[in-house]
Amino acid sequence: MRIILVGFGVVGQNLAKLLLSRADDIYVRYGMKPRLVATVDSKGVAINQSGLDLQRLLEVKRLYGTVAAYHDDGKYLGEQDTDALEDSKRSRYRVDDIIREIDAEVLVEATPTNLNDGEPGLSNITNAIKHGRNVVTVNKGPLALAMPSLLELAEYNGVMLRFSGTVGGGTPILEFAKHCLKGDRILSFKGILNGTTNYILSMMECGLTFDEALADAKSKGYAEADPRLDIDGFDAAAKLVIMANWIMGMKVTMKDVIFKGIKDVSLEDILEAKEHGKVIKLIASCDESRRLRVEPMSIDKNEPLCVNGTLNAVTFTSEHSGELTVIGKGAGGMETASAILRDLIEVREAMSKGLNRN
Amino acid sequence: MRIILVGFGVVGQNLAKLLLSRADDIYVRYGMKPRLVATVDSKGVAINQSGLDLQRLLEVKRLYGTVAAYHDDGKYLGEQDTDALEDSKRSRYRVDDIIREIDAEVLVEATPTNLNDGEPGLSNITNAIKHGRNVVTVNKGPLALAMPSLLELAEYNGVMLRFSGTVGGGTPILEFAKHCLKGDRILSFKGILNGTTNYILSMMECGLTFDEALADAKSKGYAEADPRLDIDGFDAAAKLVIMANWIMGMKVTMKDVIFKGIKDVSLEDILEAKEHGKVIKLIASCDESRRLRVEPMSIDKNEPLCVNGTLNAVTFTSEHSGELTVIGKGAGGMETASAILRDLIEVREAMSKGLNRN
Numbered sequence: 001m002r003i004i005l006v007g008f009g010v011v012g013q014n015l016a017k018l019l020l021s022r023a024d025d026i027y028v029r030y031g032m033k034p035r036l037v038a039t040v041d042s043k044g045v046a047i048n049q050s051g052l053d054l055q056r057l058l059e060v061k062r063l064y065g066t067v068a069a070y071h072d073d074g075k076y077l078g079e080q081d082t083d084a085l086e087d088s089k090r091s092r093y094r095v096d097d098i099i100r101e102i103d104a105e106v107l108v109e110a111t112p113t114n115l116n117d118g119e120p121g122l123s124n125i126t127n128a129i130k131h132g133r134n135v136v137t138v139n140k141g142p143l144a145l146a147m148p149s150l151l152e153l154a155e156y157n158g159v160m161l162r163f164s165g166t167v168g169g170g171t172p173i174l175e176f177a178k179h180c181l182k183g184d185r186i187l188s189f190k191g192i193l194n195g196t197t198n199y200i201l202s203m204m205e206c207g208l209t210f211d212e213a214l215a216d217a218k219s220k221g222y223a224e225a226d227p228r229l230d231i232d233g234f235d236a237a238a239k240l241v242i243m244a245n246w247i248m249g250m251k252v253t254m255k256d257v258i259f260k261g262i263k264d265v266s267l268e269d270i271l272e273a274k275e276h277g278k279v280i281k282l283i284a285s286c287d288e289s290r291r292l293r294v295e296p297m298s299i300d301k302n303e304p305l306c307v308n309g310t311l312n313a314v315t316f317t318s319e320h321s322g323e324l325t326v327i328g329k330g331a332g333g334m335e336t337a338s339a340i341l342r343d344l345i346e347v348r349e350a351m352s353k354g355l356n357r358n
Numbered sequence: 359m360r361i362i363l364v365g366f367g368v369v370g371q372n373l374a375k376l377l378l379s380r381a382d383d384i385y386v387r388y389g390m391k392p393r394l395v396a397t398v399d400s401k402g403v404a405i406n407q408s409g410l411d412l413q414r415l416l417e418v419k420r421l422y423g424t425v426a427a428y429h430d431d432g433k434y435l436g437e438q439d440t441d442a443l444e445d446s447k448r449s450r451y452r453v454d455d456i457i458r459e460i461d462a463e464v465l466v467e468a469t470p471t472n473l474n475d476g477e478p479g480l481s482n483i484t485n486a487i488k489h490g491r492n493v494v495t496v497n498k499g500p501l502a503l504a505m506p507s508l509l510e511l512a513e514y515n516g517v518m519l520r521f522s523g524t525v526g527g528g529t530p531i532l533e534f535a536k537h538c539l540k541g542d543r544i545l546s547f548k549g550i551l552n553g554t555t556n557y558i559l560s561m562m563e564c565g566l567t568f569d570e571a572l573a574d575a576k577s578k579g580y581a582e583a584d585p586r587l588d589i590d591g592f593d594a595a596a597k598l599v600i601m602a603n604w605i606m607g608m609k610v611t612m613k614d615v616i617f618k619g620i621k622d623v624s625l626e627d628i629l630e631a632k633e634h635g636k637v638i639k640l641i642a643s644c645d646e647s648r649r650l651r652v653e654p655m656s657i658d659k660n661e662p663l664c665v666n667g668t669l670n671a672v673t674f675t676s677e678h679s680g681e682l683t684v685i686g687k688g689a690g691g692m693e694t695a696s697a698i699l700r701d702l703i704e705v706r707e708a709m710s711k712g713l714n715r716n
């Protein structure tokens with residue numbers, strides 16, 4: 001299986017590490033030999049149609065900060081000079097070319113999430129699908145903004161679009177809902193889908209103010225320098241959109257979610273809830289009427305959903321099996337890379353059956 | 359899909375209700391028309407090769423306490439008189455005959471769990487497999503005592519053996535571990551697998567003594583008149599055996615589990631643990647060295663595994679995705695029936711692909 005990997009940050013590099021360390025085992029268990037034939041980062045590209053040397057690729061990235069410095073028997077598309085790097089149009093053009101021209105079965109899209117216009121992920125995914133490539137993405141932006149049409153485009157082109165790592169990091173929340181409850185029906189669900197806000201709320205529970213908790217989250221690397229996507233509920237809303245489309249068969253995007261972040265949650269609110277055995281959590285929910293909401297809610301301390309720290313949790317209400325909860329780490333480079341591998345195996349299995357399903 | 363159902367207690371009757379209420383939907387979603395062609399209870403049998411009328415079957419059971427009173431266009435194997443019912447050998451013989459002679463693709467085994475010799479479930483399952491029938495069982499006995507050889511027998515005969523409902527009731531714990539973590543590896547797991555003991559320990563946490571908590575569990579229907587299978591850890595050990603074989607690929611039976619029940623847990627132990635933010639739970643575990651144990655252990659109150667009441671929970675430690683926890687109701691007639699339906703759909707899907715896999 002030949003793979004074009006676009007985006008070589010923490011998740012991309014962990015994918016390379018995972019493919020490197022597990023190559024033999026993956027072949028034995030799944031009959032699959034995944035090869036990265038092209039890897040693109042923000043500064044350039046490394047290409048080898050027989051498969052990049054992953055050890056060297058990781059080394060080059062570590063030493064030079066870009067895969068563009070990768071040399072492999074001369075099969076190297078050239079270092080880009082600084083001027084060229086500044087020329088974003090040219091850079092854009094090159095990624096398009098690579099997706100179109102390099103022979104590969106799958107595009108793995110791992111560029112950073114952008115919830116404004118979904119780029120560059122949206123163009124990358126669209127191009128790949130149009131050129132008959134299956135797509136595995138960990139980028140929430142394109143899905144949050146255009147999931148119904150992307151799924152349709154993939155179906156029309158007979159390829160698969162998979163995105164396990166977009167919700168719950170390595171925790172197989174989407175798989176659980178889709179594959180584990182055959183014959184049953186999910187009526188509604190609610191979840192803690194954002195680790196950063198859950199960490200902040202957990203620390204406020206211990207007596208810190210919002211600002212202190214945020215500062216603590218930043219110092220531990222749980223919050224971005226600009227944490228608004230988390231704090232204001234955008235990240236949770238994006239994940240909710242993905243779950244609603246995939247699990248409930250809805251056709252929705254970000255604009256269909258009513259959402260509110262945690263900025264207005266005061267320490268007093270939290271301590272008052274605590275007195276009644278409750279805690280305030282940022283809950284993303286799809287109710288029985290299929291209304292989509294992200295908002296701070298007080299829930300019972302003893303509910304399985306009530307997890308602390310950076311954990312994610314989702315409770316599904318099923319028609320026959322009652323409430324079912326899945327809990328796990330919601331982020332992490334290796335965790336998310338393992339979700340990509342899961343998707344690649346699924347793509348491989350569908351290919352070997354001669355069917356591409358969405 | 360023609361089904362022989364042996365055992366028509368709470369779970370069996372809920373399966374009939376489920377097939378009745380969901381018939382159209384199951385056909386639309388899975389292309390499957392499940393028909394009960396024979397249903398056996400402890401007092402007799404109802405047979406119709408075109409499919410029993412489920413409404414009538416449930417009504418007859420309710421009115422007469424046995425399916426033997428079912429009449430359906432004369433296709434009825436006769437009421438058994440009281441003498442005949444006493445003749446257990448004859449009754450035994452008849453079940454064997456039915457499994458052998460009635461045309462069906464699947465046996466659903468729902469007789470009560472017997473952890474001494476696994477009967478009558480063990481004979482029913484063995485007979486069905488030998489006669490080329492797929493088997494779906496919710497009976498833990500045969501698996502706890504002979505799972506490795508039963509799986510081998512099924513493989514040798516080219517049929518499927520499925521048992522989703524034996525662990526976690528309707529909660530798809532086995533499916534989660536088997537299907538949701540492709541590409542990853544489960545290194546160990548630990549779980550609360552018995553709702554009765556978890557309820558008793560939860561009540562002791564609230565200040566009741568063991569005897570008071572047990573009496574309360576009995577009054578609420580959470581504990582059997584003879585609760586030893588739960589209290590002494592047999593039930594949890596049986597489920598642990600099933601998980602070890604299925605998830606970890608081990609070849610083990612009850613004799614490979616070291617287990618200890620909750621009888622010696624005192625209120626003092628629990629209150630002392632409580633002072634340190636801990637709770638005592640009956641934990642079934644498979645560690646990294648693949649040692650299987652069931653024993654009361656104190657765990658942190660904030661662990662996702664720490665569920666109260668009759669809930670079940672399992673935490674899997676995976677190589678790449680960290681700790682993943684699944685929580686749900688561990689029992690219940692309809693919940694367990696929904697697990698049977700899940701297995702039937704899987705059998706159907708394998709049949710339609712022309713492959714029977716274990």
